[in-house]
Amino acid sequence: LIDTIEYLKKNYPEIPVILDxxxxxxxxxxxxxAKLAFEKFGADAVTVNPxxxxxxxxxxxxxxxxxxxLILCHTSxxxxxEIQECSVLVLTLYGSFHSVWExxxxxxxxxxxxxxxxxxxxxxxxPEILKRIREIVxxxxxxxxxxxxxxxxxxKTLRYGLDSQSGGLIIHSARKIIYASKRKYFADAAKxxxxxxxxxxxxxxxxxxx
Amino acid sequence: LIDTIEYLKKNYPEIPVILDxxxxxxxxxxxxxAKLAFEKFGADAVTVNPxxxxxxxxxxxxxxxxxxxLILCHTSxxxxxEIQECSVLVLTLYGSFHSVWExxxxxxxxxxxxxxxxxxxxxxxxPEILKRIREIVxxxxxxxxxxxxxxxxxxKTLRYGLDSQSGGLIIHSARKIIYASKRKYFADAAKxxxxxxxxxxxxxxxxxxx
Numbered sequence: 001l002i003d004t005i006e007y008l009k010k011n012y013p014e015i016p017v018i019l020d021x022x023x024x025x026x027x028x029x030x031x032x033x034a035k036l037a038f039e040k041f042g043a044d045a046v047t048v049n050p051x052x053x054x055x056x057x058x059x060x061x062x063x064x065x066x067x068x069x070l071i072l073c074h075t076s077x078x079x080x081x082e083i084q085e086c087s088v089l090v091l092t093l094y095g096s097f098h099s100v101w102e103x104x105x106x107x108x109x110x111x112x113x114x115x116x117x118x119x120x121x122x123x124x125x126x127p128e129i130l131k132r133i134r135e136i137v138x139x140x141x142x143x144x145x146x147x148x149x150x151x152x153x154x155x156k157t158l159r160y161g162l163d164s165q166s167g168g169l170i171i172h173s174a175r176k177i178i179y180a181s182k183r184k185y186f187a188d189a190a191k192x193x194x195x196x197x198x199x200x201x202x203x204x205x206x207x208x209x210x
Numbered sequence: 211l212i213d214t215i216e217y218l219k220k221n222y223p224e225i226p227v228i229l230d231x232x233x234x235x236x237x238x239x240x241x242x243x244a245k246l247a248f249e250k251f252g253a254d255a256v257t258v259n260p261x262x263x264x265x266x267x268x269x270x271x272x273x274x275x276x277x278x279x280l281i282l283c284h285t286s287x288x289x290x291x292e293i294q295e296c297s298v299l300v301l302t303l304y305g306s307f308h309s310v311w312e313x314x315x316x317x318x319x320x321x322x323x324x325x326x327x328x329x330x331x332x333x334x335x336x337p338e339i340l341k342r343i344r345e346i347v348x349x350x351x352x353x354x355x356x357x358x359x360x361x362x363x364x365x366k367t368l369r370y371g372l373d374s375q376s377g378g379l380i381i382h383s384a385r386k387i388i389y390a391s392k393r394k395y396f397a398d399a400a401k402x403x404x405x406x407x408x409x410x411x412x413x414x415x416x417x418x419x420x
Contacts, residue, residue, distance in 0.1 A: 020239075024259060025232055026287045026360070028385070049234060051261040051282060053289025072261060077236045079263025086313055088298050100310060103296055150236070175238070 005042050018070065018143070018170075019043035027056040034060040038067055045070055047121060047143075050104045054112050065115040071108050073133060074101040076123025076146030101129065105136045119143050122161070124152025124171070131160035139163040141170070147197070148176030154197075158204045166209050173197055215252050228353070228380075229253035232282065237266040244270040248277055255280055257331060257353075260314045264322050275325040281318055283343060284311040286333025286356030311339065315346045329353050332371070334362025334381070341370035349373040351380070357407070358386030364407075368414045376419055383407055 005017050019041055023033045037046045045068030048061055061069050074084055084101040094110065097103045108118050120137060122130050124146035133142070142161055146152035154171070161169050177197070181189030215227050229251055233243045247256045255278030258271055271279045284294055294311040304320065307313045318328050330347060332340050334356035343352070352371055356362035364381070371379045387407070391399030 020235075022233075022235055022259075025230075026285070026355075028359070049232075049259050049261050050293055051259050052285050052287055053292030053294070055289030055292065056287035057285070057289045075236070075262050075267070077262055077266035079265030079267045082263030082265065082317065083260055083310065083314065084263070086298050086310060087300065088296050088310075090297065100293065100296060100298075104293065107292065145236075149238070 002041060009042060016044040016068070017042065018045040018047070018068070020047045022047050022049050022072065023061065024049035024052045024057055026052075027060065030057055031060040034064065038064060044068060045119075047072065050107075054107070058112070062112055062115065062117070065117060067117060068119055069117050070119040070121050070143045071104070071112070073104050073108070073120040074122050074126055074129045076125045076150050076152065080123065080126065102132070102136065105133050109137050109140055113140070119170075121145065123150075124154070124157045125150055127153055127156035127160055130157065134160055134163070139165070139168055141168045143170045143172065145172040145174075147171055148173035154200060155204055158201065158208055162205065162208065166205060171197075171201060212251060219252060226254040226278070227252065228255040228257070228278070228280065230257045232257050232259050233271065234259035234262045234267055236262075237270065240267055241270040244274065248274060254278060255329075257282065260317075264317070268322070272322055272325065272327070275327060277327060278329055279327050280329040280331050280353045281314070281322070283314050283318070283330040284332050284336055284339045286335045286360050286362065290333065290336065312342070312346065315343050319347050319350055323350070329380075331355065333360070334364070334367045335360055337363055337366035337370055340367065344370055344373070349375070349378055351378045353380045353382065355382040355384075357381050358383035364410060365414055368411065368418055372415065372418065376415060381407075381411060 008015055008017060019037050021037060023046060025033060037043045047070045048058055049072050074080055086100045088099055088103055090097045090103050097106050105120060108120060112118055119141045120133060121143045122133050124144050144157055144161055147154055157171060177190050177193045180193040218225055218227060229247045231247060233256060235243060247253045256271060257280045258268055259282050284290055296310045298307060298309055298313055300307045300313050307316055315330060318330060322328055329351045330343060331353045332343050334354045354367055354371055357364055367381060387400050387403045390403040
């Protein structure tokens, strides 16, 4: 991992490195995880899990103004329903929230994003939830896994996920690209798979704009 | 980490190794995290985060009948209140549940513990919640961090946390032991700190038994 990131930083410094560590621990441990991610690995952004809340857990990440903090909100796996869709009733000045993921989205926008470095992670496999999250968070950027091997719907991801400027999304595909081929020219196959997804995204986005 | 665990396994094979990785990811990643924890590191147990739910996330851990799976329920940090204490209303055959941590405790006992390998992680810093969790989970074992540097209450931890057989608890102190001294004889100081905590636990437990 260190070698890969070093190679990227040296040869493609314009590519942001997101370390998908899904971190969350008590403050003393999170401090060292943040150090590990940003100093040792040189990541530009990390994913974090919101279950421990902000105080004494995620602050060592959130205080890094120069880094992106991608907070799990509604994940792409089927079990996302179990805890994240738990029925909740929270009334706030900004409206009422009926599930854990809605409440997480609300807390991030209104209480965790003081340094304007927060993103939400929202799986492409639940498009109606993506739509509702875009409404709650307005133009906060979203990181969307689940396209590719997990079969999320790309068209709906763009239709529901793009912000008011037709941007604000990182759409993430891993296995469909890195395992595009197991043959000798696997690297070329991966390149083609990445290009093809990029082109599909741009075509769909242009269509939605017009 | 690998060296420390190897040393323990060779010299003190009776000591269980709990890898506090707070894992939780989509199934494909969790599969490799479980492999890393149990095969590469040789851990006997791991901690996991319940936010992603069981399906397509924690199954690669839970299916390991030979390993302990310690699931975060109510953590020891102050931010535990934010998401874990969110007001919920879930009605089940077994009763009604009013917060996320109560619901997690319920799900673990009734749906995640098929292999009898689940523990709950409950911080010592919220003793009233520990009490309620012991009621919900009956004799399920509990892992209790927060004694020591985080100033959890040891007497209440035992009073509320012990199971019906006066057992079922692992009480965890880290910094108070490993940082007991920074001098030359730090190892002896750590040994004394561990012994002292053990003795306190045993004295309190005997008192509660009688």
